[in-house]
Amino acid sequence: MAKITVPTTISDPPAAYPAEWEQDAVLKDGGTVRIRPIVPDDTDALAAFVQNMSTQSSYFRFFRVKRELDAEELVAFTDLDYRMNMAFVAIVDGELVGVGRYNAIPGDTVSAEIAFTVADAYQGMGIGTLLVFRISAYARALGIERFRAFLLADNHAMMRVFRNAGFPLTRDIDEGVYTVDIPTEESEAVMAAEGKAEQIATAASILPLFYPQSIAVIGASRNKASIGGRLFNNIINADFMGPVYPVNPKTAIVRSIPTYSSVKDIPGRVDLAFIVVPAPLVTDVVQECADKGVKGVVVISAGFSEVGETGASVERNLLEIARGAGMRMVGPNCMGLLNTDPAVNLDGQFGPIMPPKGNVAMSSQSGALGLAILDHAAQLGIGISTFISVGNKADVSGNDLLLFWEEDPNTDVILLYLESFGNARQFARIAPRIGAKKPIIAVKSGRTAAGARAASSHTGSLASLDTAVDALFTQAGVIRVNTLEELFHVASLLSTQPLPRGRNVGVITNAGGPAILAVDAIESHGLHVPKLSDELQAELRSFLSEDAAVANPIDMIAAAGPAEYHRAIQTMLASDEIDALIALFIPASYEGVADTATAIRRAAEESETGKTFLSVYLNSSGVPSELASTTAKFPIYSFPESAVMALRSAVEYAEWKEKPVGKLVRFDDIDRDGARAVVEAASAGVDHDGVWLDPDDVDAVLTAYGITIPRSVVVHSADAAVEFAEHLPTSVVLKVISPSAVHKSDVGGVVLDVSGREAVTEAYNQVTSVVEDVEGVLVQEFISGGHEILIGMVEDPNFGPLIVFGLGGIFVELIGDVAFRIHPLTDLDAREMITDVKSARLLEGYRGGDAGDIEAVIDALLRVSALIEDLPEVFEMDLNPVKVGTPGAGVRIVDARIKVRPVEGTWIPSRTDLPSRL
Ligand code: ADP
Numbered sequence: 001m002a003k004i005t006v007p008t009t010i011s012d013p014p015a016a017y018p019a020e021w022e023q024d025a026v027l028k029d030g031g032t033v034r035i036r037p038i039v040p041d042d043t044d045a046l047a048a049f050v051q052n053m054s055t056q057s058s059y060f061r062f063f064r065v066k067r068e069l070d071a072e073e074l075v076a077f078t079d080l081d082y083r084m085n086m087a088f089v090a091i092v093d094g095e096l097v098g099v100g101r102y103n104a105i106p107g108d109t110v111s112a113e114i115a116f117t118v119a120d121a122y123q124g125m126g127i128g129t130l131l132v133f134r135i136s137a138y139a140r141a142l143g144i145e146r147f148r149a150f151l152l153a154d155n156h157a158m159m160r161v162f163r164n165a166g167f168p169l170t171r172d173i174d175e176g177v178y179t180v181d182i183p184t185e186e187s188e189a190v191m192a193a194e195g196k197a198e199q200i201a202t203a204a205s206i207l208p209l210f211y212p213q214s215i216a217v218i219g220a221s222r223n224k225a226s227i228g229g230r231l232f233n234n235i236i237n238a239d240f241m242g243p244v245y246p247v248n249p250k251t252a253i254v255r256s257i258p259t260y261s262s263v264k265d266i267p268g269r270v271d272l273a274f275i276v277v278p279a280p281l282v283t284d285v286v287q288e289c290a291d292k293g294v295k296g297v298v299v300i301s302a303g304f305s306e307v308g309e310t311g312a313s314v315e316r317n318l319l320e321i322a323r324g325a326g327m328r329m330v331g332p333n334c335m336g337l338l339n340t341d342p343a344v345n346l347d348g349q350f351g352p353i354m355p356p357k358g359n360v361a362m363s364s365q366s367g368a369l370g371l372a373i374l375d376h377a378a379q380l381g382i383g384i385s386t387f388i389s390v391g392n393k394a395d396v397s398g399n400d401l402l403l404f405w406e407e408d409p410n411t412d413v414i415l416l417y418l419e420s421f422g423n424a425r426q427f428a429r430i431a432p433r434i435g436a437k438k439p440i441i442a443v444k445s446g447r448t449a450a451g452a453r454a455a456s457s458h459t460g461s462l463a464s465l466d467t468a469v470d471a472l473f474t475q476a477g478v479i480r481v482n483t484l485e486e487l488f489h490v491a492s493l494l495s496t497q498p499l500p501r502g503r504n505v506g507v508i509t510n511a512g513g514p515a516i517l518a519v520d521a522i523e524s525h526g527l528h529v530p531k532l533s534d535e536l537q538a539e540l541r542s543f544l545s546e547d548a549a550v551a552n553p554i555d556m557i558a559a560a561g562p563a564e565y566h567r568a569i570q571t572m573l574a575s576d577e578i579d580a581l582i583a584l585f586i587p588a589s590y591e592g593v594a595d596t597a598t599a600i601r602r603a604a605e606e607s608e609t610g611k612t613f614l615s616v617y618l619n620s621s622g623v624p625s626e627l628a629s630t631t632a633k634f635p636i637y638s639f640p641e642s643a644v645m646a647l648r649s650a651v652e653y654a655e656w657k658e659k660p661v662g663k664l665v666r667f668d669d670i671d672r673d674g675a676r677a678v679v680e681a682a683s684a685g686v687d688h689d690g691v692w693l694d695p696d697d698v699d700a701v702l703t704a705y706g707i708t709i710p711r712s713v714v715v716h717s718a719d720a721a722v723e724f725a726e727h728l729p730t731s732v733v734l735k736v737i738s739p740s741a742v743h744k745s746d747v748g749g750v751v752l753d754v755s756g757r758e759a760v761t762e763a764y765n766q767v768t769s770v771v772e773d774v775e776g777v778l779v780q781e782f783i784s785g786g787h788e789i790l791i792g793m794v795e796d797p798n799f800g801p802l803i804v805f806g807l808g809g810i811f812v813e814l815i816g817d818v819a820f821r822i823h824p825l826t827d828l829d830a831r832e833m834i835t836d837v838k839s840a841r842l843l844e845g846y847r848g849g850d851a852g853d854i855e856a857v858i859d860a861l862l863r864v865s866a867l868i869e870d871l872p873e874v875f876e877m878d879l880n881p882v883k884v885g886t887p888g889a890g891v892r893i894v895d896a897r898i899k900v901r902p903v904e905g906t907w908i909p910s911r912t913d914l915p916s917r918l
């Protein structure tokens with residue numbers, strides 16, 4: 001990320017142009033708007049903008065009709081200090097179409113006056129809202145807490161923009177002028193409004209890709225074996241509802257359809273163009289599509305960023321062209337997309353398989369796997385709504401698709417095959433919201449690099465390569481699976497059945513062995529096979545053979561036929577003793593298989609009890625068509641373990657959905673400025689590797705955030721140590737301060753629990769004798785008893801700060817029993833981190849041991865998260881150990897290390913930043 005200077009307070013001198021605040025966003029019509037800070041060169045554009053304003057807009061803006069800004073005004077409006085005065089302009093197709101500005105109110109550093117205007121022709125497209133979000137985010141970063149806007153009473157449009165932006169405004173009317181007070185604070189309402197604006201605009205821009213009214217295939221070929229030939233044939237064979245235009249300057253006819261030599265020659269409009277031409281020709285072709293006004297392009301051609309830097313620069317150029325034209329681009333290097341909705345019938349991919357229609361949407365980052373996926377889906381009878389291979393993701397990303405599918409009525413389940421995250425923070429922000437509406441199931445291959453660098457702290461070494469992704473998925477409710485096979489197992493359950501309401505599972509079988517496997521799997525996945533009540537057992541017994549077992553699992557033995565299966569399934573599904581039912585069917589002979597399969601299907605489809613039903617058909621000759629009819633509304637597995645694995649995922653997802661949403665906690669007792677001063681001073685001039693804070697600074701920062709430390713002092717003589725010790729009611733601990741003693745106790749640099757002149761002096765001499773580079777000695781209050789825990793933080797390059805919790809000692813070192821979460825933590829995240837760690841049961845007073853102050857641990861975790869939010873210089877932190885007292889006694893951090901580096905004004909977007917397509 002480029003380094004720029006972001007002003008930190010509005011009283012600072014003028015700032016340099018804050019390039020990091022430039023943003024491209026999608027408009028409702030799929031076009032792109034660039035929002036960027038105003039520059040002096042904008043004077044001409046601004047003059048023209050004001051001149052072209054309608055009478056009404058001008059009246060609203062200036063409270064009189066103003067047609068011209070004089071030279072002085074123009075300078076005043078464009079040459080800003082980016083602090084006291086700030087403006088963002090909105091640029092569409094190179095034209096200035098909107099301005100939003102604030103002017104800080106002199107003598108009042110916490111509020112500013114805000115005003116903005118959007119050209120008449122561009123109103124209602126979301127530009128005003130984007131400007132408000134942008135300018136309020138900027139103001140917030142500077143510590144401006146409130147905006148004041150003056151609006152004429154009949155300026156409803158502007159009032160609506162403020163309201164849509166989710167700001168809790170208060171207003172006052174005086175002589176027809178409203179004074180609107182707007183806190184810039186990022187409330188939940190503001191975040192929700194931003195999310196909604198982003199969703200609507202992105203989904204609208206993606207729509208032409210899946211619902212084009214007309215298609216061009218550039219590179220359509222007569223050669224049926226070529227990619228251009230296969231793709232074109234697929235589109236024709238699937239009966240696409242609109243016109244399809246083959247474009248190929250070298251061939252007059254493809255599949256009896258006359259070709260055009262350029263997309264520009266096509267007489268009608270073209271919504272979507274597939275590009276299947278050699279890489280060197282792609283740029284020109286994309287430019288022609290832009291000129292033609294095409295809304296979306298799918299670049300199948302390969303040879304771009306995947307082959308190296310030259311290709312990457314061509315790819316960036318393609319993106320520029322597409323963005324400049326308000327055109328969305330899929331790929332390059334992808335296999336296309338398809339939409340089974342009969343309103344379009346779009347098979348825009350070059351593989352041989354069009355999967356059955358259904359409610360599962362899928363995005364794949366790998367083209368080759370995409371083919372396998374479609375094949376697999378077709379075989380398993382998983383119905384697809386839309387499928388897209390995103391290739392290099394130069395423009396259209398998994399996040400865009402999630403935003404589209406969020407409100408897509410044809411999609412109930414979302415599958416993602418991910419190799420990398422483009423914008424992990426955006427994913428983290430949107431996935432929980434979308435996942436609460438429809439399940440997101442993801443296979444993440446490849447590994448991220450959190451722990452790749454040499455770890456210099458416990459936290460660093462604990463963060464494995466995959467930690468961040470796991471943490472992200474846990475927090476976002478994304479169902480993570482390890483293989484494509486599991487992806488489909490879970491998808492076939494979630495796309496057909498209601499979510500389980502609990503963990504109790506019934507098992508019906510006609511053979512004992514497989515049922516034992518199923519029960520073992522169920523228990524080992526943390527689900528239960530409850531013993532059925534006497535009444536239910538009696539009911540089952542009334543129609544099953546005497547030899548049948550009816551306690552659960554229900555073994556109807558080999559004699560069971562269609563009637564037994566039908567009635568047993570219905571009986572079980574009607575009972576409240578189970579939440580899910582797995583029916584195993586092991587055909588003993590070929591005879592009667594079809595009838596039993598039909599009975600199972602009928603029984604499952606007829607009962608509408610809201611229970612989750614899964615079937616397992618254990619046989620090498622495949623699933624009988626009676627069971628797997630395309631209208632079947634339940635999953636069929638070949639092995640009990642697969643069914644149980646899918647059920648477990650569904651249970652966990654259902655439990656995640658039921659959970660209340662956590663809250664970000666704000667603390668009122670924090671000395672932000674004090675901590676900031678310490679961290680800025682310590683990190684000034686330091687290189688990128690950073691530096692560990694001095695013990696005094698560590699104490700100052702932790703104390704500023706209300707994170708409790710023992711009473712302590714740094715001394716340089718034994719006498720000073722003794723003096724401090726004598727003033728304490730407790731005994732003390734002495735620790736050497738030395739750059740070479742990273743783990744102080746390992747080298748004999750820590751002496752615990754001493755008191756009295758003699759012992760303290762001896763301890764002082766001991767700890768100063770073990771290293772050469774003694775810088776001082778830390779004398780600390782001795783905290784007796786209590787559990788020892790670890791709280792830490794390490795920064796992941798893609799996901800931002802990760803926070804870790806674990807119990808101290810061997811649990812951390814040996815077992816790695818820790819929980820990671822991505823910052824920021826909600827109150828629930830913090831609580832869950834503790835329940836996720838198995839050994840943390842010790843804090844509950846396990847087996848007669850002392851209980852720990854769990855609430856104080858949660859409070860400490862949340863305060864660490866607050867610290868990280870405010871101090872981006874902090875990039876690694878180890879509170880190890882934290883001593884946890886008995887409930888009510890709080891926690892004490894007895895050893896803490898904090899690593900900082902300058903951020904040089906790097907704007908680190910928070911997860912609430914940027915409703916953008918980037
Ligand atoms: P290091 O991690 O560099 O070896 P610590 O400061 O963590 O040094 O001290 C080592 C161990 O000594 C701690 O893990 C803890 O068990 C114990 N300890 C350190 N400070 C105190 C204290 N003030 N009160 C009680 N025990 C302490």
Ligand code: MG
Nearest residue numbers: 880881895896
């Ligand atoms: Mg330690």
